[in-house]
Amino acid sequence: MHDIRAIRDTPDAFDAALKRRGDAPLSASILALDSERRTMIQSAEEAQALQNAASKEVGAAKAAGNDAEFERLRALVAEKKAEVAAMQGRARDLDAQLTDMLSRIPNSPADDVPEGKDESGNREVKRWGDVPRFDFTAREHFDIEAVAASMDFETAAKTSGARFVMLRRGVARIHRALAQFMLDTHVDHNGLTEVNCPVLVRDEAMYGTDKLPKFGDDSYRTEDGMWLVPTSEVPLTYTVANETLDAADLPRRMTAHTLCFRSEAGSAGRDTSGMLRQHQFEKVEMVSITLPEESDAEQQRMLACAEGILEALGVPYRTMLLCTGDMGFGARRTYDIEAWLPGQNTYREISSVSTTGDFQARRMNARFRPAEGGKPQFVHTLNGSGLAVGRCLIAVLENGQQADGSVVLPAVLSPYLGGKTRLALDGTLAGMLDGIRV
Secondary structure, X not given: OOOHHHHHHOHHHHHHHHHHOOOOOOHHHHXXXXXXXXXXXXXXXXXXXXXXXXXXXXXXXXXXXXXXXXXXXXHHHHHHHHHHHHHHHHXXXXXXXXXXXXXXXXXXXXXXXXXXXXXXXXXXXEEEOOOOOOOOOOOOHHHOHHHHOOEEHHHHXXXXXOOOOEEOHHHHHHHXXXXXXXXXXXXXXXXXXXXXXXXXXXHHHHHHOOOOOOOHHHOEXXXXXXXXXXXXXXXXXXXXXXXXXXXXXXXXXXXXXXXXXXXXXXXXXXXXXXXXXXXXXEEEEEEEEEOHHHHHHHHHHHHHHHHHHHHHHOOOEEEEEOOOOOOOOOOOEEEEEEEEEOOOOEEEEEEEEEEOOOHHHHHHOOEEEOOOOOOOEEOEEEEEEEEEXXXXXXXXXXXXXXXXXXXXXXXXXXXXXXXXXXXXXXXXXXXXXXXXXX
């Protein structure tokens, strides 16, 4: 949410930020609505003052026995009361219109975010790992022999429809191991606090984390008005809503592994093969609540946490600084980490790490008390995937595929897989040399 006072003070800067995102200027229409709202509030206050003054005089006229003046003043009070009620109602309507308008305007990009219309304007800032060179034609994850029998799209479609999958045998266990490995790394090495949080949230939580009203069609809502979370960013970030934290208690760093749900509205025809784009998926999320002056450094820290997962797994990746035209609605700055997928012969997004500044904090009224005293200020909020578990599974399977159709797995997963190190052709887990299956 934007600060209306900042728009009043620097309308040109506000419009310039919108222009960088490819949007038309809005300050004039916003300020016109704001001016009408403020005028109505002032008029209501003036009418209220007249009503209060007349109310005092009514008693005096009654006591003096001046019936004519008493009736005149009583009529005036009734008239002003009706005027005040009408003006206050109009002021509330205008305030709701202004709030709705502001809630649909994207965050202003940071100064260092490159300008661009789409992903072609993104800037590569890092590349890690050697892309594997196979002496055979690399296959996509669902075509690898060891994977195919355990990645069941047909049965999932029978029970749930398109863009769902059932994982079985070794593939299911690798998926579970990846999530456990990510959580353990973030908790034991990266200093995040693990949270087991709900995946059903109320309107207020979706609105406070900028998912409503603009993106309601992208999420699933239950018949009783609850929302299935598109990511655990929503419940984690909303934990500080309507709170005033002590500066000494920041940063607050959290991580959670949850199911996530997205309708994928507008993505018809995209990534229909395999499990790259699903309605239901799992993700390990990172959320930080920080002081304003620390949020940029915190974003770099979170980015390193996410990159470290891929490095430990041995998955090549590149990190992209998103341009203004490809950045999410609530983001001030976003880095995408893209894992190398040999089957597609390209890099694909596996994590987004974003800082929203105080954009979300204003929507959910999350503040902190400065250590040196003074008026409470809004916190800064950040979120990032650490990582998307299903997409990480794809990357591990495709990068570890062998000519015979088996898959060699990252060594760091072995403790989570009973010491096993590869996915055999029948979809079970095995050691490198033995024939034991688990």
